[in-house]
Amino acid sequence: MKMYEIVRTDELAPKIKLFEVFAPEIAKKAKPGQFIIVIIGEKGERVPLTIAGYDAGKGTITFVFNEVGKTTRQLGMMKPGECIWNITGPLGNPSEIKYFGKVLCVAGGVMIAPMLLQVKALREAGNTVVTVIGARIKELLFFKEEMKALSHRLYVATDDGSEGYRGLDFLKDVLASEKFDRCVAMGPVAMLQTVCELTRPCKIPTIVTLMPIMVDGMGMCGVCRVNVGGQMKFGCVDGPEFDGHLVDFEELIKRQRMFLPEERLSALLWELGGCSCGGK
Secondary structure: OOOEEEEEEEEEEOOEEEEEEEOHHHHHHOOOOOEEEEEOOOOOOOEEEEEEEEEOOOOEEEEEEEOOOHHHHHHHOOOOOOEEOEEEEEEOOOOOOOOOOEEEEEEEHHHHHHHHHHHHHHHHOOOEEEEEEEEOOHHHOOOHHHHHHHOOEEEEEEOOOOOOEEOOOOHHHHHHHOOOOEEEEEOOHHHHHHHHHHHOOOOOOEEEEOOOOOOOOOOOOOOOEEEEOOEEEEOOOOOOEEEHHHEOHHHHHHHHOOOHHHHHHHHHHHHHOOOOOOOO
């Protein structure tokens, strides 16, 4: 079994980590919008993570994750020089990158990281890019300067108003005052739903990245099914990007909450067991 060495780690915000990992085969083929599945130990669970960067010359990929459950917390304890047991990818369909005109990019939480890759690609394709990044509180914001450098204009929002705008309501005025040809959104499901509700009256094509509960990531298990336009789609092979105006967000939210008690119990038992690493 090939192991994947961690080259660099960085804490972007509390509990939010960036890992750069040596994975030359993935780095050669990766494109914006795709994801990987990480397994930290031989008996560990499969964790889907959106690719946040790749360098074919160095043979590395980067991904960012939030330490919320047992496995991501175990992953966050790993150091440069240590190896991840398995990484599968790149998976999913790449983003459609071409000239659209003026594009609104909205990213929240940990998904600010892969959005930076998307903004860069859209800018290089000649688009005018207006970006919004948001988080629950200001301490959880990151990549502000990097996003500002790549965007034609940057807005910042927080749920509590501790930095920038309070929530996304300000977008109503932005959308009313200028024309956008496309919107791309990445972040928590509730945020994606809000963005789609704001863009729908303006008839702006809105593409959302969905990361439903997933197991194999290759279309065989069916766990990641989502309802899009009344049809069942798989988040892994049909996505991860979908027309946001066709997504049944209420059903998606219910499915994402199905295993919350088990996830919390797993994390608690791991803590009580002494937080040993290895993904077992």
